[in-house]
Amino acid sequence: MYLNKIGDVPIVAHRNLPTDAEVKGVVVKREPIGNWYASLQLETPNDPPEKPDELTKTVGIDVGILNYASDTDGTAVGSLNVSDERERLERAQRDLSRKEHGSNNWEEQRKTVARRHADLKRKRRDFLHKLSNYYASEYDLVAVEDLDVKRLVELPGNSRNRAGAAWSTVLRMLEYKCEREGTYFVAVEPAGTTKECAACGIKTDKPLWVREHSCPSCGFTADRDWNAAWNILSRGIKQLGAGRSETTPAETALPTGTDSVPAKRVVETGSPDLKERAAPAASE
Ligand SMILES: [Zn+2]
Numbered sequence: 001m002y003l004n005k006i007g008d009v010p011i012v013a014h015r016n017l018p019t020d021a022e023v024k025g026v027v028v029k030r031e032p033i034g035n036w037y038a039s040l041q042l043e044t045p046n047d048p049p050e051k052p053d054e055l056t057k058t059v060g061i062d063v064g065i066l067n068y069a070s071d072t073d074g075t076a077v078g079s080l081n082v083s084d085e086r087e088r089l090e091r092a093q094r095d096l097s098r099k100e101h102g103s104n105n106w107e108e109q110r111k112t113v114a115r116r117h118a119d120l121k122r123k124r125r126d127f128l129h130k131l132s133n134y135y136a137s138e139y140d141l142v143a144v145e146d147l148d149v150k151r152l153v154e155l156p157g158n159s160r161n162r163a164g165a166a167w168s169t170v171l172r173m174l175e176y177k178c179e180r181e182g183t184y185f186v187a188v189e190p191a192g193t194t195k196e197c198a199a200c201g202i203k204t205d206k207p208l209w210v211r212e213h214s215c216p217s218c219g220f221t222a223d224r225d226w227n228a229a230w231n232i233l234s235r236g237i238k239q240l241g242a243g244r245s246e247t248t249p250a251e252t253a254l255p256t257g258t259d260s261v262p263a264k265r266v267v268e269t270g271s272p273d274l275k276e277r278a279a280p281a282a283s284e
Pocket residue numbers: 197198199200201202215216217218219220
């Protein structure tokens with residue numbers, strides 16, 4: 001990056017600039033831990049694209065517990081692996097506790113701890129950016145559950161806070177990215193999405209550890225998260241249709257029959273790349 005009066009400065013670019021964007025300004029900022037950041041202010045010539053009248057590519061996403069997310073197209077995103085970053089942070093914290101409080105060494109180590117914290121946070125945010133970007137650019141309609149306070153309460157304290165924060169961050173990111181891409185974004189009522197059968201609508205109680213949905217009423221079996229994702233999508237389409245009568249609701253290819261859905265889970269660790277799981281056959 002070329003800066004006036006300073007000259008060329010090597011940078012790490014976090015994402016590519018849109019080709020039609022004009023750089024209007026740059027803010028150079030130094031973080032407390034000493035890193036420098038340059039934020040570009042861009043102007044793009046076009047207003048956000050219009051949202052389509054007809055939906056051709058729709059997706060429901062279940063923010064899961066074992067997987068980070070599962071969607072109706074069979075994509076399963078594993079939890080982000082931050083064990084290395086966490087280990088480095090813990091080591092830095094241990095080192096800090098052994099130093100004399102207030103000494104120069106202590107002060108230096110305190111900065112290291114802050115840096116490790118920032119690394120962890122940055123990796124998580126980057127993951128969520130990529131995840132939300134993928135959905136917003138790939139689909140016409142993205143349906144997710146609204147923040148489910150009741151389900152979060154079931155998690156142990158520590159992971160509850162983190163899951164809740166990540167969830168609301170991803171909702172916010174999805175919302176503005178969908179707007180930017182001309183994609184509908186719908187946050188649906190979360191109650192009962194895992195209990196309901198996507199094929200017949202009958203509710204069955206399922207404890208958390210039961211990973212398969214098996215309907216006692218119609219016999220439909222599917223992976224638990226995949227079943228939930230379908231319920232989220234059909235709620236999303238219904239909700240969107242209620243708000244926009246001119247929208248032609250997409251045909252929801254709800255699973256029917258008793259065929260089991262191959263739940264080949266893609267457990268991705270350490271990488272936010274999305275991998276396709278074999279998409280189950282739609283209704284015939
Ligand atoms: Zn059923």
